[in-house]
Amino acid sequence: MNRRGLAVLMRTRIRPSSAAHSTELSLFSPTSEADKMTTNPEANNKPSEPSKQISANGGDPDSLHKFSAQVSAQRGFELAREAMHSAISMNKTEVLDSILREFSEGYFGLSMEDRCKLLLVLAKDYDLNRNQVRELMNQYLGLQLPIDETGTEDEGMLSTFYRMERNLRHALRPKYDVLFERLNTHPGGLKFLSVLRADLLSIIEEDNIPSLRALDSYLKEKLVTWLSPATLELHCITWDDPASLLEKIVAYEAVHPISSLIDLKRRLGVGRRCFGYLHPAIPGEPLIFIEVALMKNVGQTIQEVLWDDPPIPECEASCALFYSISSTQPGLSGINLGKFLIKRVIELVKREMPQICTFATLSPIPGFMKWLLSKLAYQSKLAEAESLDMSCFYKDSAGSAFRENLLTAEEERAILDAAGESTSGKNGMEVLLNLLKSPNHDWTKSDRLLPALKPILMRLCARYLLQEKKRGKALDPVANFHLQNGAVVERLNWMADRSEKGLSQSGGIMVNYVYKLDSIEQNVQSYFSTGHINAAEDLHRVIQQT
């Protein structure tokens, strides 16, 4: 049964709407607002609409309601702020639960604007005490280093140093550290902190406020130490898991959206595996998960993985193909859990199915088209300027050094041939640009264009993956992720993802990265030390054609 047939059969897509989230595990209490807010912060960006009831005093009900909504929003902000203050300043022996609950519920009830205001209060009013820090530093600098004339350390003096250094460490902790620590102790608190950081990140993206950046970087350091991979439980997610957990998989699958219940069931069924990393303090919700297909050979298209072929008997599989990895917590951005997850999944699969000897991915190339289109557009502009002799466009004659023909002479000819009449006067890059930008990816439907473009796009894609860098690392984020973990770029696959997303991102090309167990460590080291991208020989050869 093909994808279309299934879609007709099912009619219902199960991507959750905000209502679907009401089954989520609550943060603090089963009836709290926290529920709906957790994954849909934007839903609460505006104060809730006032009910349409007419007020008794006969005034303009609309403006009255608007006013009362404002007042209640203001009140909500004040309450959340007070709860936050109590949560930070109360004595550690006082019982915290109710106050922390009050704070987090209050926070979830705020609009995004008020959340931002509150986070600013947190960052500014609960920063460290600079006067105290300076005083301690002056005392510290007044001490003689605890080394006597003979160069040996004086144990007695050292005691003083240890004590003062401890005090300095504590004084250099912003006051909001206490809030983070207390929330971490609290059931649901870690999840709340992840939501709070997600908010922070989205605010910073809009407006890069230094105090919020400092708050974020402090919180991130805390989250890194709390989310030790040794604490995470590797869970094999199956059709027998609770719907509330499976719903999360559907909601957060970021690479190849799950289209129906049957799709989900296949991904958890025979010949397939789905592994999630669960943290004990965030129950029922994997922080990150990976989907695996057990195959005879390294899969070449996402269609065969997800739809076309019935799975083979597992005992015949010799390859574990990782075809999707998704993280569920925007608030944990920058904390690389995927690395540990892949490592542990490989270990587990190897133990349970010793006949599996190849560990590979079938991965998207999310940045390829964006890179290619911008390269082509830039070159077209340069060419245009040159032909019009717009010397102002170049500062000096060296400007032409930026000109680069992305195509070989042969490729240029092939494109112009395939594109036919409408190309007169244009060069190959312009034609390619127009073809790739054509609506509905028309080029993929043409029997003339498709074979002509294939070798060109495949070569350029290899160049993109193997040579385009950013700060010494692969430009493509997925490539960088797998190379960091020690994989090798093994093979490019043409028309491997014909979905709208696949065509837009990478012209339908996908890539296999391979994890070769005996060379992972070596690859990691060479990638980090020299930036060398490990790839199969023939990929290097493809590039050298030019």
Next chain:
Amino acid sequence: MNRRGLAVLMRTRIRPSSAAHSTELSLFSPTSEADKMTTNPEANNKPSEPSKQISANGGDPDSLHKFSAQVSAQRGFELAREAMHSAISMNKTEVLDSILREFSEGYFGLSMEDRCKLLLVLAKDYDLNRNQVRELMNQYLGLQLPIDETGTEDEGMLSTFYRMERNLRHALRPKYDVLFERLNTHPGGLKFLSVLRADLLSIIEEDNIPSLRALDSYLKEKLVTWLSPATLELHCITWDDPASLLEKIVAYEAVHPISSLIDLKRRLGVGRRCFGYLHPAIPGEPLIFIEVALMKNVGQTIQEVLWDDPPIPECEASCALFYSISSTQPGLSGINLGKFLIKRVIELVKREMPQICTFATLSPIPGFMKWLLSKLAYQSKLAEAESLDMSCFYKDSAGSAFRENLLTAEEERAILDAAGESTSGKNGMEVLLNLLKSPNHDWTKSDRLLPALKPILMRLCARYLLQEKKRGKALDPVANFHLQNGAVVERLNWMADRSEKGLSQSGGIMVNYVYKLDSIEQNVQSYFSTGHINAAEDLHRVIQQT
């Protein structure tokens, strides 16, 4: 069946020997030395005995073996030290697993003496860089505070402060911080750190070296933040749990030793519960566990809980009696997990068995006899000195202010009467002291002495629990623990623990603390703020008799 019958029946006590630990979950690999070392560090205090093989060169085999053992111990130390250095100094992108494994296995292979040496190296050679700290401080102090004349903060200046404060925080971290963080990320690393801290504590107890104290206090702060109670799983331990876990319960039960398999089975059977706190990074080993008996009324003797009465049907129970709480990790000393455990167990029992309305303990009073005997001995000495007119014993006449008759006139008479002829010329306190110190607790076997001593010891015990303080807190550690958690001292129970340990610690007296759900918070606050010990009315009255 009584205790004696069982003992005869069983013959085998299952308190584990070092061999029993070979079933433990390994720290890093199933065959590593780590296994046996984990809970038996002392077993390796001396280098392993050389094999009795005779050397080929005909020299004195014994001294040769001693020499080669020394060489191999020295080599072991160097290897562990090198592995430690690599674990700290390697680049974070290098793969750590093998090095961390090497370090921990090397550490476990060391004698206690070499461990101490290695920990000193860690504390001293991997401390913070004081010159760097001073330099950063000087730079920091050179900055103008980021507040302009109008008293508002300059955001641009703040950025600099945030950056420098972050650098200072990092510079103030000793270099060994990296080792702790890396171990925490590593499977088995948290357990290893707990063993390492246990070693540290035992070394410090012998020799209070400032650098080791600083190392310990740093590590403790780390462990506190990693062992968040929200991360701990509350597990109801049953007879269906793996033997490797049950073995831990037997090994670590610190209050009422488990005498046989049948004893263990009863403690996990009908009418009983055992709850443990498990950390995901230390699998198969509760960090702390609590034993609960479901009873009609608050139990008065440990005999009835452990042996005498068959359990009642659980539906008839109205009281959950906590009769034992034990922590398994000496390396987590000072980290109060018990408080959270009791709270969560109460919540869980309330939810699952709503008919239970009383939550109480049956607790030992570990410090009572020690306190009483030292009080009595001191008073006897004072009395002796006075009777001999050893004026040098008092610095001045005010010395007599230390004299206190712990007994009322009536109690004095009762004791002298009961003790009979041998008491001539002695006062009541001297007689009491001698009786309590008599071998085999003979006083408990005398029909004359027992009833005479009962009211006296019960009154003094109430005084000990309710009035004797240390830094404003209850002197008795178990009392302090439950009072901190919000319990009330409810009732003293005479001859509630007739075991050797019970008689030595508290003359057989046990105490019920009660957790009254609606006053827990209030009790915590009053205990912490004023040191007030909440107790039942009649206990206060007993004391006021004097």
